[in-house]
Amino acid sequence: MSDIKTITVTSPLLPDLEEFHELLTDIWESKWITNNGEFHRRLEQALCDYLKVPFISLFTNGTLPLLTALQALRVKGEVITTPYSFVATTHSIWWNGCEPVFVDIDPKTGNMDPDRIEAAITPRTSAIMPVHVYGIPCDIKRIQEIADKYHLKVIYDAAHAFGVEYNGKSILRAGDLSTLSFHATKVFNTIEGGAMIMHDAATKEKIDFLKNFGFAGETEVVGPGINSKMDEIRSAYGLLNLKQVDDAIECRRHITNLYRESLKDVEGISFFHEIPGVRHNYSYFPIFVDSDKYGLSRDELYYKMKENGIFGRRYFYPLISSFSTYQGLPSANKRNLPHAYKMAESVICLPMHHRLTDNEVQRVLDCILIR
Numbered sequence: 001m002s003d004i005k006t007i008t009v010t011s012p013l014l015p016d017l018e019e020f021h022e023l024l025t026d027i028w029e030s031k032w033i034t035n036n037g038e039f040h041r042r043l044e045q046a047l048c049d050y051l052k053v054p055f056i057s058l059f060t061n062g063t064l065p066l067l068t069a070l071q072a073l074r075v076k077g078e079v080i081t082t083p084y085s086f087v088a089t090t091h092s093i094w095w096n097g098c099e100p101v102f103v104d105i106d107p108k109t110g111n112m113d114p115d116r117i118e119a120a121i122t123p124r125t126s127a128i129m130p131v132h133v134y135g136i137p138c139d140i141k142r143i144q145e146i147a148d149k150y151h152l153k154v155i156y157d158a159a160h161a162f163g164v165e166y167n168g169k170s171i172l173r174a175g176d177l178s179t180l181s182f183h184a185t186k187v188f189n190t191i192e193g194g195a196m197i198m199h200d201a202a203t204k205e206k207i208d209f210l211k212n213f214g215f216a217g218e219t220e221v222v223g224p225g226i227n228s229k230m231d232e233i234r235s236a237y238g239l240l241n242l243k244q245v246d247d248a249i250e251c252r253r254h255i256t257n258l259y260r261e262s263l264k265d266v267e268g269i270s271f272f273h274e275i276p277g278v279r280h281n282y283s284y285f286p287i288f289v290d291s292d293k294y295g296l297s298r299d300e301l302y303y304k305m306k307e308n309g310i311f312g313r314r315y316f317y318p319l320i321s322s323f324s325t326y327q328g329l330p331s332a333n334k335r336n337l338p339h340a341y342k343m344a345e346s347v348i349c350l351p352m353h354h355r356l357t358d359n360e361v362q363r364v365l366d367c368i369l370i371r
Protein backbone atom coordinates (compact mmCIF):
# COMPACT_ATOMS: atom_id res chain seq x y z
CA MET A 1 0.00 0.00 0.00
CA SER A 2 3.01 2.31 0.52
CA ASP A 3 3.26 3.35 -3.15
CA ILE A 4 -0.50 3.76 -3.68
CA LYS A 5 -1.65 7.36 -3.67
CA THR A 6 -3.94 7.95 -0.74
CA ILE A 7 -7.49 9.13 -1.41
CA THR A 8 -8.75 11.19 1.49
CA VAL A 9 -12.41 11.63 2.39
CA THR A 10 -12.12 15.38 1.97
CA SER A 11 -9.69 18.10 0.90
CA PRO A 12 -10.11 21.79 1.70
CA LEU A 13 -11.09 24.41 -0.81
CA LEU A 14 -8.14 26.83 -0.75
CA PRO A 15 -8.08 30.38 -2.13
CA ASP A 16 -5.56 31.42 -4.75
CA LEU A 17 -2.39 32.14 -2.77
CA GLU A 18 -1.44 35.30 -4.67
CA GLU A 19 -4.89 36.80 -4.26
CA PHE A 20 -4.83 35.90 -0.59
CA HIS A 21 -1.44 37.55 -0.26
CA GLU A 22 -2.85 40.76 -1.75
CA LEU A 23 -5.65 40.82 0.80
CA LEU A 24 -3.20 40.07 3.60
CA THR A 25 -1.18 43.07 2.47
CA ASP A 26 -4.33 45.22 2.74
CA ILE A 27 -4.93 43.90 6.26
CA TRP A 28 -1.31 44.53 7.29
CA GLU A 29 -1.55 48.08 5.97
CA SER A 30 -4.85 48.76 7.74
CA LYS A 31 -3.55 47.22 11.01
CA TRP A 32 -7.15 46.15 11.70
CA ILE A 33 -7.04 42.40 12.30
CA THR A 34 -10.26 41.61 14.19
CA ASN A 35 -13.36 43.17 15.84
CA ASN A 36 -15.84 43.77 13.01
CA GLY A 37 -13.34 45.06 10.45
CA GLU A 38 -13.85 45.71 6.77
CA PHE A 39 -13.39 42.10 5.61
CA HIS A 40 -15.74 40.81 8.30
CA ARG A 41 -18.42 43.22 7.10
CA ARG A 42 -17.73 42.43 3.44
CA LEU A 43 -17.95 38.68 4.00
CA GLU A 44 -21.24 39.04 5.88
CA GLN A 45 -22.72 41.03 2.99
CA ALA A 46 -21.34 38.64 0.35
CA LEU A 47 -22.76 35.64 2.22
CA CYS A 48 -26.19 37.29 2.57
CA ASP A 49 -26.21 37.78 -1.21
CA TYR A 50 -24.91 34.31 -2.05
CA LEU A 51 -27.12 32.45 0.41
CA LYS A 52 -30.19 34.66 -0.22
CA VAL A 53 -30.68 35.35 3.48
CA PRO A 54 -31.54 38.71 5.08
CA PHE A 55 -29.07 38.73 8.01
CA ILE A 56 -26.00 36.76 9.00
CA SER A 57 -23.48 36.99 11.81
CA LEU A 58 -20.02 35.43 11.40
CA PHE A 59 -18.54 33.25 14.15
CA THR A 60 -15.17 31.59 14.83
CA ASN A 61 -16.61 28.09 14.33
CA GLY A 62 -19.89 26.24 13.90
CA THR A 63 -20.27 25.20 17.54
CA LEU A 64 -20.44 28.61 19.21
CA PRO A 65 -23.40 29.88 17.12
CA LEU A 66 -25.35 26.83 18.34
CA LEU A 67 -24.52 27.68 21.95
CA THR A 68 -25.33 31.33 21.38
CA ALA A 69 -28.60 30.62 19.56
CA LEU A 70 -29.94 28.64 22.51
CA GLN A 71 -28.79 31.35 24.88
CA ALA A 72 -30.26 34.19 22.82
CA LEU A 73 -33.67 32.50 22.69
CA ARG A 74 -33.46 31.76 26.43
CA VAL A 75 -34.10 28.09 25.85
CA LYS A 76 -34.62 26.13 29.08
CA GLY A 77 -35.61 22.59 30.10
CA GLU A 78 -35.74 19.98 27.35
CA VAL A 79 -34.59 20.34 23.75
CA ILE A 80 -35.67 17.72 21.23
CA THR A 81 -32.88 16.76 18.89
CA THR A 82 -31.34 14.04 16.74
CA PRO A 83 -28.72 11.51 17.78
CA TYR A 84 -27.58 11.22 14.15
CA SER A 85 -25.27 14.21 13.95
CA PHE A 86 -21.87 15.48 15.00
CA VAL A 87 -21.50 15.63 18.77
CA ALA A 88 -21.39 19.48 18.80
CA THR A 89 -25.17 19.57 18.22
CA THR A 90 -25.92 17.89 21.55
CA HIS A 91 -23.00 19.52 23.38
CA SER A 92 -24.49 22.95 22.68
CA ILE A 93 -27.71 21.91 24.46
CA TRP A 94 -25.74 20.56 27.41
CA TRP A 95 -23.61 23.71 27.68
CA ASN A 96 -26.82 25.71 28.07
CA GLY A 97 -27.86 23.57 31.04
CA CYS A 98 -30.69 21.98 29.06
CA GLU A 99 -31.53 18.31 28.63
CA PRO A 100 -31.21 16.83 25.15
CA VAL A 101 -34.11 14.55 24.24
CA PHE A 102 -33.24 12.27 21.35
CA VAL A 103 -35.84 11.19 18.82
CA ASP A 104 -35.43 8.73 16.00
CA ILE A 105 -34.72 9.64 12.39
CA ASP A 106 -36.56 9.01 9.17
CA PRO A 107 -34.45 6.43 7.30
CA LYS A 108 -35.41 8.02 3.97
CA THR A 109 -33.53 11.24 4.82
CA GLY A 110 -31.41 10.67 7.93
CA ASN A 111 -33.21 13.63 9.54
CA MET A 112 -35.44 13.78 12.62
CA ASP A 113 -38.79 12.11 12.06
CA PRO A 114 -41.45 14.80 12.74
CA ASP A 115 -43.89 12.16 14.01
CA ARG A 116 -41.41 11.34 16.75
CA ILE A 117 -40.98 14.99 17.70
CA GLU A 118 -44.60 15.46 18.67
CA ALA A 119 -44.56 12.30 20.76
CA ALA A 120 -41.50 13.50 22.69
CA ILE A 121 -42.94 16.88 23.76
CA THR A 122 -43.46 17.34 27.51
CA PRO A 123 -44.34 20.44 29.61
CA ARG A 124 -40.55 21.00 29.98
CA THR A 125 -39.86 21.13 26.23
CA SER A 126 -38.90 24.57 25.00
CA ALA A 127 -37.13 24.01 21.70
CA ILE A 128 -36.37 21.68 18.81
CA MET A 129 -32.87 21.45 17.37
CA PRO A 130 -32.97 19.52 14.09
CA VAL A 131 -29.99 18.99 11.76
CA HIS A 132 -30.14 19.03 7.95
CA VAL A 133 -27.84 16.05 7.93
CA TYR A 134 -25.52 15.78 4.89
CA GLY A 135 -27.26 18.93 3.66
CA ILE A 136 -30.57 17.08 3.10
CA PRO A 137 -33.40 19.43 4.09
CA CYS A 138 -35.49 18.48 7.11
CA ASP A 139 -39.27 18.49 6.83
CA ILE A 140 -39.27 22.22 7.56
CA LYS A 141 -43.03 22.67 7.14
CA ARG A 142 -44.06 19.90 9.53
CA ILE A 143 -41.48 20.92 12.11
CA GLN A 144 -42.75 24.51 12.06
CA GLU A 145 -46.37 23.34 12.41
CA ILE A 146 -45.41 21.35 15.51
CA ALA A 147 -43.37 24.25 16.91
CA ASP A 148 -46.26 26.69 16.40
CA LYS A 149 -48.77 24.32 17.98
CA TYR A 150 -46.68 23.86 21.15
CA HIS A 151 -44.98 27.32 21.20
CA LEU A 152 -41.48 25.91 20.78
CA LYS A 153 -38.39 27.58 19.35
CA VAL A 154 -36.65 25.94 16.39
CA ILE A 155 -32.89 26.20 15.91
CA TYR A 156 -31.56 24.41 12.85
CA ASP A 157 -28.03 23.07 12.96
CA ALA A 158 -27.41 23.68 9.26
CA ALA A 159 -23.66 22.98 9.48
CA HIS A 160 -23.87 20.84 6.33
CA ALA A 161 -26.41 22.90 4.42
CA PHE A 162 -24.37 25.74 2.89
CA GLY A 163 -26.18 26.93 -0.23
CA VAL A 164 -28.98 24.36 -0.05
CA GLU A 165 -32.29 25.64 -1.36
CA TYR A 166 -35.80 24.28 -1.59
CA ASN A 167 -38.03 25.63 -4.35
CA GLY A 168 -35.56 28.47 -4.94
CA LYS A 169 -35.51 29.56 -1.29
CA SER A 170 -32.64 29.04 1.16
CA ILE A 171 -33.40 26.43 3.79
CA LEU A 172 -31.36 28.59 6.16
CA ARG A 173 -34.44 30.81 6.49
CA ALA A 174 -36.40 28.09 8.28
CA GLY A 175 -37.04 28.13 12.02
CA ASP A 176 -36.09 30.91 14.44
CA LEU A 177 -32.35 30.67 13.80
CA SER A 178 -30.00 28.53 11.71
CA THR A 179 -26.28 27.96 12.10
CA LEU A 180 -23.51 27.04 9.67
CA SER A 181 -20.01 25.59 10.05
CA PHE A 182 -17.18 26.83 7.84
CA HIS A 183 -14.72 24.23 9.10
CA ALA A 184 -11.97 23.16 6.68
CA THR A 185 -13.88 19.96 5.84
CA LYS A 186 -17.01 21.80 4.71
CA VAL A 187 -18.16 22.78 1.20
CA PHE A 188 -17.32 26.40 2.02
CA ASN A 189 -14.59 26.95 4.58
CA THR A 190 -12.78 29.76 6.37
CA ILE A 191 -10.32 27.23 7.93
CA GLU A 192 -12.31 27.36 11.18
CA GLY A 193 -15.45 29.41 11.14
CA GLY A 194 -19.21 29.49 11.25
CA ALA A 195 -22.26 31.73 11.16
CA MET A 196 -25.77 32.30 12.37
CA ILE A 197 -28.67 33.29 10.13
CA MET A 198 -31.52 35.33 11.52
CA HIS A 199 -34.69 37.04 10.25
CA ASP A 200 -34.35 40.62 11.50
CA ALA A 201 -31.90 43.40 12.30
CA ALA A 202 -32.73 43.49 16.02
CA THR A 203 -31.81 39.81 16.41
CA LYS A 204 -28.61 40.34 14.46
CA GLU A 205 -27.66 43.19 16.77
CA LYS A 206 -28.32 41.01 19.82
CA ILE A 207 -26.26 38.14 18.40
CA ASP A 208 -23.43 40.51 17.46
CA PHE A 209 -23.37 41.65 21.10
CA LEU A 210 -23.41 38.09 22.41
CA LYS A 211 -20.49 36.96 20.24
CA ASN A 212 -18.48 39.90 21.64
CA PHE A 213 -18.79 39.14 25.39
CA GLY A 214 -22.23 40.77 25.46
CA PHE A 215 -20.79 44.25 24.91
CA ALA A 216 -23.28 46.82 23.57
CA GLY A 217 -21.00 49.80 23.11
CA GLU A 218 -17.97 50.57 25.25
CA THR A 219 -19.40 50.44 28.73
CA GLU A 220 -22.50 48.27 28.67
CA VAL A 221 -22.76 44.48 28.80
CA VAL A 222 -26.26 43.23 27.99
CA GLY A 223 -25.81 39.52 28.59
CA PRO A 224 -23.36 36.77 29.45
CA GLY A 225 -21.78 36.71 25.99
CA ILE A 226 -18.83 34.80 24.68
CA ASN A 227 -15.89 35.64 22.45
CA SER A 228 -16.65 34.16 19.06
CA LYS A 229 -15.79 36.85 16.53
CA MET A 230 -14.30 35.90 13.18
CA ASP A 231 -11.03 37.75 12.51
CA GLU A 232 -10.09 39.73 9.41
CA ILE A 233 -7.69 37.15 7.99
CA ARG A 234 -10.22 34.36 7.87
CA SER A 235 -12.91 36.75 6.63
CA ALA A 236 -10.65 37.70 3.69
CA TYR A 237 -9.91 34.01 3.05
CA GLY A 238 -13.67 33.39 3.04
CA LEU A 239 -14.32 36.16 0.52
CA LEU A 240 -11.90 34.50 -1.91
CA ASN A 241 -13.30 31.01 -1.33
CA LEU A 242 -16.82 32.24 -1.98
CA LYS A 243 -15.80 33.07 -5.57
CA GLN A 244 -14.97 29.43 -6.25
CA VAL A 245 -17.60 27.62 -4.22
CA ASP A 246 -20.01 27.15 -7.16
CA ASP A 247 -17.28 25.42 -9.19
CA ALA A 248 -16.47 23.21 -6.21
CA ILE A 249 -20.16 22.27 -5.83
CA GLU A 250 -20.30 21.47 -9.55
CA CYS A 251 -17.30 19.08 -9.17
CA ARG A 252 -19.06 17.41 -6.26
CA ARG A 253 -22.23 17.03 -8.34
CA HIS A 254 -20.22 15.33 -11.08
CA ILE A 255 -18.62 12.90 -8.59
CA THR A 256 -22.01 12.20 -6.98
CA ASN A 257 -23.38 11.23 -10.40
CA LEU A 258 -20.42 8.91 -11.05
CA TYR A 259 -20.96 7.18 -7.69
CA ARG A 260 -24.72 6.92 -8.19
CA GLU A 261 -24.48 5.56 -11.72
CA SER A 262 -22.00 2.81 -10.80
CA LEU A 263 -23.53 1.81 -7.49
CA LYS A 264 -27.19 1.83 -8.46
CA ASP A 265 -27.38 -1.91 -9.17
CA VAL A 266 -25.07 -3.14 -6.42
CA GLU A 267 -27.01 -5.40 -4.10
CA GLY A 268 -26.65 -4.39 -0.48
CA ILE A 269 -25.44 -0.83 -1.16
CA SER A 270 -27.91 2.03 -0.95
CA PHE A 271 -27.61 5.81 -0.99
CA PHE A 272 -29.71 8.97 -1.06
CA HIS A 273 -31.17 10.27 -4.30
CA GLU A 274 -31.76 13.73 -5.69
CA ILE A 275 -34.84 15.37 -4.10
CA PRO A 276 -37.08 17.24 -6.56
CA GLY A 277 -37.05 21.01 -5.94
CA VAL A 278 -33.84 20.90 -3.88
CA ARG A 279 -30.61 22.61 -4.87
CA HIS A 280 -28.18 20.19 -3.23
CA ASN A 281 -24.61 21.05 -2.24
CA TYR A 282 -23.30 17.45 -2.51
CA SER A 283 -21.38 17.89 0.71
CA TYR A 284 -21.19 14.16 1.46
CA PHE A 285 -21.80 10.88 -0.31
CA PRO A 286 -22.91 8.40 2.35
CA ILE A 287 -23.52 4.79 1.36
CA PHE A 288 -25.32 2.26 3.54
CA VAL A 289 -24.08 -1.33 3.60
CA ASP A 290 -26.48 -4.23 4.14
CA SER A 291 -23.99 -6.94 5.01
CA ASP A 292 -26.32 -9.90 4.29
CA LYS A 293 -26.95 -8.73 0.74
CA TYR A 294 -23.54 -7.18 0.00
CA GLY A 295 -21.47 -10.01 1.43
CA LEU A 296 -19.18 -7.80 3.54
CA SER A 297 -20.07 -5.90 6.68
CA ARG A 298 -19.77 -2.12 6.79
CA ASP A 299 -16.56 -2.38 8.82
CA GLU A 300 -15.09 -5.05 6.51
CA LEU A 301 -15.64 -2.73 3.55
CA TYR A 302 -14.35 0.28 5.48
CA TYR A 303 -11.08 -1.49 6.38
CA LYS A 304 -10.72 -2.96 2.90
CA MET A 305 -10.91 0.59 1.52
CA LYS A 306 -8.30 1.70 4.05
CA GLU A 307 -5.94 -1.11 3.02
CA ASN A 308 -6.27 0.18 -0.52
CA GLY A 309 -5.40 3.73 0.50
CA ILE A 310 -9.01 4.96 0.40
CA PHE A 311 -10.11 6.82 3.48
CA GLY A 312 -13.87 6.87 3.84
CA ARG A 313 -15.46 7.93 7.09
CA ARG A 314 -18.06 6.27 9.30
CA TYR A 315 -19.89 9.53 9.73
CA PHE A 316 -22.07 9.45 12.03
CA TYR A 317 -20.90 6.50 14.03
CA PRO A 318 -21.17 6.02 16.94
CA LEU A 319 -24.45 7.82 17.54
CA ILE A 320 -24.23 10.81 19.89
CA SER A 321 -26.68 9.05 22.21
CA SER A 322 -24.26 6.18 22.70
CA PHE A 323 -21.35 8.33 23.93
CA SER A 324 -20.79 7.92 27.68
CA THR A 325 -21.79 11.56 28.32
CA TYR A 326 -25.30 10.98 26.98
CA GLN A 327 -26.02 7.25 27.12
CA GLY A 328 -27.66 7.51 30.56
CA LEU A 329 -30.45 9.75 29.27
CA PRO A 330 -33.83 7.97 29.04
CA SER A 331 -34.19 9.01 25.38
CA ALA A 332 -30.78 7.50 24.54
CA ASN A 333 -32.17 3.98 24.93
CA LYS A 334 -31.45 1.95 21.80
CA ARG A 335 -35.09 0.84 21.61
CA ASN A 336 -36.10 4.49 21.17
CA LEU A 337 -33.77 4.99 18.19
CA PRO A 338 -33.89 1.91 15.91
CA HIS A 339 -33.48 3.76 12.59
CA ALA A 340 -30.66 5.94 13.88
CA TYR A 341 -28.78 2.87 15.15
CA LYS A 342 -29.26 1.06 11.86
CA MET A 343 -27.99 4.02 9.84
CA ALA A 344 -24.99 4.61 12.13
CA GLU A 345 -24.02 0.95 11.90
CA SER A 346 -24.23 0.76 8.12
CA VAL A 347 -22.85 4.11 6.92
CA ILE A 348 -19.61 4.97 5.14
CA CYS A 349 -19.12 8.43 3.64
CA LEU A 350 -17.13 7.99 0.45
CA PRO A 351 -14.37 10.42 -0.54
CA MET A 352 -15.99 13.64 -1.74
CA HIS A 353 -14.20 16.85 -2.65
CA HIS A 354 -13.58 19.12 -5.62
CA ARG A 355 -10.06 17.78 -6.30
CA LEU A 356 -11.02 14.12 -6.80
CA THR A 357 -10.27 12.93 -10.34
CA ASP A 358 -12.45 10.51 -12.31
CA ASN A 359 -9.65 7.93 -11.97
CA GLU A 360 -9.66 8.27 -8.21
CA VAL A 361 -13.44 7.94 -8.13
CA GLN A 362 -13.06 4.78 -10.23
CA ARG A 363 -10.53 3.41 -7.70
CA VAL A 364 -13.09 3.96 -4.92
CA LEU A 365 -15.78 2.29 -7.01
CA ASP A 366 -13.57 -0.68 -7.95
CA CYS A 367 -12.89 -1.28 -4.29
CA ILE A 368 -16.64 -1.50 -3.66
CA LEU A 369 -17.60 -3.30 -6.90
CA ILE A 370 -14.90 -5.98 -6.97
CA ARG A 371 -15.58 -8.34 -4.10
Ligand SMILES: Cc1ncc(COP(=O)(O)O)c(C=O)c1O
Residues within 6 Å of the ligand: 061, 062, 063, 064, 085, 086, 088, 089, 131, 157, 159, 160, 181, 182, 183, 192, 193, 194
Ligand atom coordinates in the same frame (compact mmCIF):
# COMPACT_ATOMS: atom_id res chain seq x y z
C1 LIG B 1 -23.75 18.84 12.21
C2 LIG B 1 -22.61 19.65 12.78
N1 LIG B 1 -22.89 20.55 13.72
C3 LIG B 1 -21.93 21.33 14.27
C4 LIG B 1 -20.61 21.20 13.87
C5 LIG B 1 -19.57 22.04 14.54
O1 LIG B 1 -18.92 22.87 13.66
P1 LIG B 1 -17.42 23.36 13.95
O2 LIG B 1 -16.52 22.18 13.76
O3 LIG B 1 -17.20 24.42 12.92
O4 LIG B 1 -17.38 23.90 15.34
C6 LIG B 1 -20.28 20.27 12.89
C7 LIG B 1 -18.87 20.17 12.46
O5 LIG B 1 -18.37 19.35 11.86
C8 LIG B 1 -21.30 19.46 12.33
O6 LIG B 1 -21.03 18.54 11.39
